[in-house]
Amino acid sequence: MKILVCVSKTPDTTAKISFTNDSTEFNASGVTFIMNPYDEWYALVRAVELVEKNGGTVTIINVGDASNDQTIRKGLAIGASDAVRINANPKSSLYIAKQIAEFAKAENYDIVFCGKESIDYNGSEVGAMVAEFLDLPFISFASKLDMNGNTASIERDIEGGVEMLEVQTPFVVSAAKGMAEQRIPNMMGIMKAKSKPFKVVEPVDFPDLSTPVKYHLPEEKGSVKLVDPDNMDELVRLLHEEAKVI
Amino acid sequence: MVLVFAEAIKGQFKKAAFEAVTYGYKTAQALGSQCVALTLGTVENAGALGKYGASKVYNVSGDSLANFDSQVYTSVIAQAAEQVGAKVVVLAHTSTGKSILGRLAARLNAGSVAGVKSLPDLSGGSFKVAKGVFSGKATAEYEISSEIKVLSLAGNEIRPEESGSEVSVETLNVNVPAAKVKVLEVKRQEGIVPLPEAEVVVSAGRGMKGPENWGIVEELANVMNATTACSRPVADADWRPHHEHVGQTGVAIRPNLYVAIGISGAIQHLAGVNQSKTIVVINKDPEAPFFKAADYGVVGDLFEVVPKLTEAMKKFKAS
Ligand SMILES: Cc1cc2nc3c(=O)[nH]c(=O)nc-3n(C[C@H](O)[C@H](O)[C@H](O)COP(=O)(O)OP(=O)(O)OC[C@H]3O[C@@H](n4cnc5c(N)ncnc54)[C@H](O)[C@@H]3O)c2cc1C
Numbered sequence: 001m002k003i004l005v006c007v008s009k010t011p012d013t014t015a016k017i018s019f020t021n022d023s024t025e026f027n028a029s030g031v032t033f034i035m036n037p038y039d040e041w042y043a044l045v046r047a048v049e050l051v052e053k054n055g056g057t058v059t060i061i062n063v064g065d066a067s068n069d070q071t072i073r074k075g076l077a078i079g080a081s082d083a084v085r086i087n088a089n090p091k092s093s094l095y096i097a098k099q100i101a102e103f104a105k106a107e108n109y110d111i112v113f114c115g116k117e118s119i120d121y122n123g124s125e126v127g128a129m130v131a132e133f134l135d136l137p138f139i140s141f142a143s144k145l146d147m148n149g150n151t152a153s154i155e156r157d158i159e160g161g162v163e164m165l166e167v168q169t170p171f172v173v174s175a176a177k178g179m180a181e182q183r184i185p186n187m188m189g190i191m192k193a194k195s196k197p198f199k200v201v202e203p204v205d206f207p208d209l210s211t212p213v214k215y216h217l218p219e220e221k222g223s224v225k226l227v228d229p230d231n232m233d234e235l236v237r238l239l240h241e242e243a244k245v246i
Numbered sequence: 247m248v249l250v251f252a253e254a255i256k257g258q259f260k261k262a263a264f265e266a267v268t269y270g271y272k273t274a275q276a277l278g279s280q281c282v283a284l285t286l287g288t289v290e291n292a293g294a295l296g297k298y299g300a301s302k303v304y305n306v307s308g309d310s311l312a313n314f315d316s317q318v319y320t321s322v323i324a325q326a327a328e329q330v331g332a333k334v335v336v337l338a339h340t341s342t343g344k345s346i347l348g349r350l351a352a353r354l355n356a357g358s359v360a361g362v363k364s365l366p367d368l369s370g371g372s373f374k375v376a377k378g379v380f381s382g383k384a385t386a387e388y389e390i391s392s393e394i395k396v397l398s399l400a401g402n403e404i405r406p407e408e409s410g411s412e413v414s415v416e417t418l419n420v421n422v423p424a425a426k427v428k429v430l431e432v433k434r435q436e437g438i439v440p441l442p443e444a445e446v447v448v449s450a451g452r453g454m455k456g457p458e459n460w461g462i463v464e465e466l467a468n469v470m471n472a473t474t475a476c477s478r479p480v481a482d483a484d485w486r487p488h489h490e491h492v493g494q495t496g497v498a499i500r501p502n503l504y505v506a507i508g509i510s511g512a513i514q515h516l517a518g519v520n521q522s523k524t525i526v527v528i529n530k531d532p533e534a535p536f537f538k539a540a541d542y543g544v545v546g547d548l549f550e551v552v553p554k555l556t557e558a559m560k561k562f563k564a565s
Contacts, residue, residue: 013494013514017383037495094351094358119381119494123360128316128348137426138316140345143488157489158341160440163314164431171426177495178488210357210395212386213374218520224527224537229546232558235526238542240562243524245503246446246470 001056001147001169003047004104005080006114006126007039009064009071013119019215026120026215035071038115040078041182042175047113048079049180050147056110057081061103063096063203065089076193077185083196088203091211093121097129098206105134110169111152116141116176121212124174131172139167143178248274248281249332250300251323253342254289261443262338262399264298264406269399270336271299271409272365279333284326284418286319287311296413298406303415304330308422313429314342318422320349325420327354332394334366339398340442347398357390361400381494381517401442402500441492444473447501447522449492451477451515453508453529453548457485462552463507469559475499477509493518508548511536528552 011017012032020027034040047058060075060083062068072083086099104112112134114127124140131138143162144155150169155162157176185193227235239246250270252263267283274281283300285292292303304326310318323346327335335350337343339361351358363385364376372389375397379386441447448467454460467474474490481491492499494517504522508529509515516539519525527540530547537543544551 011380013517017380019384092357093348097348097352121379121386122377122381122498123348124344125348125351125358125360128345129352131316132320132349132352136317138345138349139427140316141341156341158432158434159442160438160489161432161434163429164433166428166430167426177491207391209351209355209392210359210388210390212379213389214387215379216376216385216387218384221539221541224540224543226543226545229544229551230554232544232551232554233561235542235544235555236558236562239503239524239526243503243541245524246559246562 001051001054001110002108003051003056003058004107004109004112005039005044005047005058005060005075006100006112006130007044007060007062007071007075008036008118009033009062009068010036010118010120013037017217019217023215024213033071035074036115036118038117038119038175040075042177042179043113043115044075044078044080045180045183046145046175047111052079054147059084061086061100063088063090063099072198073193074185076196076198077189078183079189081196083198085198085200086203087200092208093123093125094129094210095206095208097126097133099203100126100130101133102204103201104130108170112136112172114172114174116174127172127174134172137167137171138173139165139171140174141176142173143176145173145179247279247330247332248277248334248336249327249330250281250283250336251343251346252283252285252295253338253340254285254287257288257290259289259294261406262340262401263295265401265404266336266338266399267295267298267300268407269365269404270334273334273336274299276366276368277334282330284323286322292415293412296410297408299409300413303413304418305415306418306420306422310422310425313425313427314345315425315427316345316349318425320346320353321423322420324350324353326418327394329418329420335394335396337396337398339400343398347396350396354394354396355392356394356396357392358396359388359390360398362397363400363403378521382498382521383517400500402445402502439473441473441475441490441497441499444499444501446470446472446503447475447499448472448505448507449475449477449509449519450480450507451509452479454480454485459549460486462549462556466505466552466556466559469556469563472505477515506536507552509536510534511539528555
């Protein structure tokens with residue numbers, strides 16, 4: 001089985017978010033970066049598990065500059081076979097998806113995995129775009145995936161429930177919680193990662209059709225109004241008359 | 247032209263469809279254009295979308311539309327967009343909408359924004375919309391430069407507004423491809439408003455001590471007509487089902503009212519809930535970080551406070 005996993009680098013979940021250059025750019029200074037949790041914990045780990053069981057290869061792909069190499073190496077340490085970085089500084093989802101699809105189209109992957117969303121721009125778009133560029137089925141928010149020959153049995157999260165489905169390879173899938181358990185790379189994995197193939201490829205030309213031009217931080221909440229724990233009628237009154245939410 | 251895909255579940259529209267049509271109508275007005283809606287498969291009372299501003303409702307039917315396959319839906323919506331000459335396509339930011347948005351953008355060579363929370367700003371001839379980024383820690387304005395634009399509208403962002411009357415439904419002739427995804431079963435909890443759509447959410451954390459104590463949370467949620475949620479460690483420990491987990495790595499929600507019981511307010515939790523309009527925090531620790539993000543706070547033992555709040559709510563609902 002030949003699997004491609006799309007990974008991105010995001011600020012750590014505890015990162016304080018701020019902006020520079022008149023609020024037109026994300027301020028990366030002092031921010032620790034991680035591999036996007038959905039890409040790492042769920043997509044990559046499940047891909048590695050499938051290959052451990054059925055044989056094959058897991059290739060990691062990232063669209064970004066050399067500052068992403070450390071994140072990509074971590075993916076190799078977790079168990080991917082090789083990695084590709086498309087050397088670009090992407091500003092839009094469609095650009096990223098185009099680069100991934102251009103690389104993938106000649107490779108005939110059985111499965112292309114991505115995370116259900118990235119925790120920075122929260123678009124949930126790249127997987128769907130890659131699928132469209134490659135004209136493949138796309139199954140989003142998959143929380144369970146088992147292979148039986150060329151048939152995948154998948155459970156996907158929908159509002160207030162789950163959907164059970166089957167699809168044949170090749171397809172694109174986005175991974176949600178439940179798909180796998182986080183793996184911490186061990187020493188051997190980290191050592192091996194150093195000698196695994198890691199290719200850098202130049203991007204194809206593609207326009208940015210939708211880009212962030214200005215950021216805003218939420219307004220600070222005014223200070224909390226404390227209510228006496230013995231007077232819940234007062235809380236109900238405030239919610240009704242002041243907040244007008246009940 | 248603005249084209250809105252109005253999603254129906256088992257033939258019925260949910261609130262998200264009315265929100266999307268309202269948004270499409272307002273966008274069309276700002277652009278000096280018109281809004282038309284598209285429904286797929288068998289849908290009851292599709293003409294009612296006219297009330298929310300659709301000047302026409304189109305329907306496409308076909309066997310492969312009975313279940314969701316992003317490839318089939320995308321093909322049909324893209325063909326409809328071409329036929330009506332849509333410059334803006336609006337979807338709801340639901341599991342279905344999110345699965346189609348990117349595909350449509352790629353297919354139509356369109357700039358897209360996922361989860362928009364503002365009407366377009368058209369000043370200076372540009373087209374800008376806002377969306378939440380960094381899991382709710384900030385907002386970004388996106389500028390779309392392509393001729394066709396595809397948007398998915400975040401839930402609970404705009405109230406469905408009735409501005410017109412029912413319209414007739416026309417069948418649109420497009421090619422409906424066969425589905426490659428075979429849906430075997432769809433399991434939905436009946437009678438519960440799913441978290442992303444809920445207007446009131448009652449959520450509890452590790453302060454509950456154990457799953458056996460959840461009765462008081464459920465009772466409060468019942469009285470308030472609320473959907474229940476929980477913090478991540480609670481779902482990880484299987485005290486509550488995973489779909490209740492809210493936060494940065496769980497469901498992101500934006501209800502009118504979020505009641506947090508025995509939750510400390512870690513940054514990853516706040517990221518998924520801080521766009522709630524009003525936040526009530528019940529915690530025995532006055533230093534709990536959640537109080538900084540709250541509108542109303544009760545410092546006290548949840549095992550005493552929650553039943554009292556339930557009583558007060560019952561009294562209020564009865565009056
Ligand atoms: C990468 C990453 C992603 C994460 N994503 C998420 C996420 O999506 N969602 C999420 O929720 N967490 C997430 N977390 C975990 C998060 O950091 C916190 O650990 C978690 O939110 C804490 O859950 P809690 O508030 O229920 O428990 P605790 O932090 O243990 O808080 C329990 C609270 O209950 C109060 N309490 C105890 N007893 C009582 C009582 N009798 N009466 C009243 N109050 C009482 C305590 O004062 C305390 O404030 C993530 C962590 C990481 C590292």
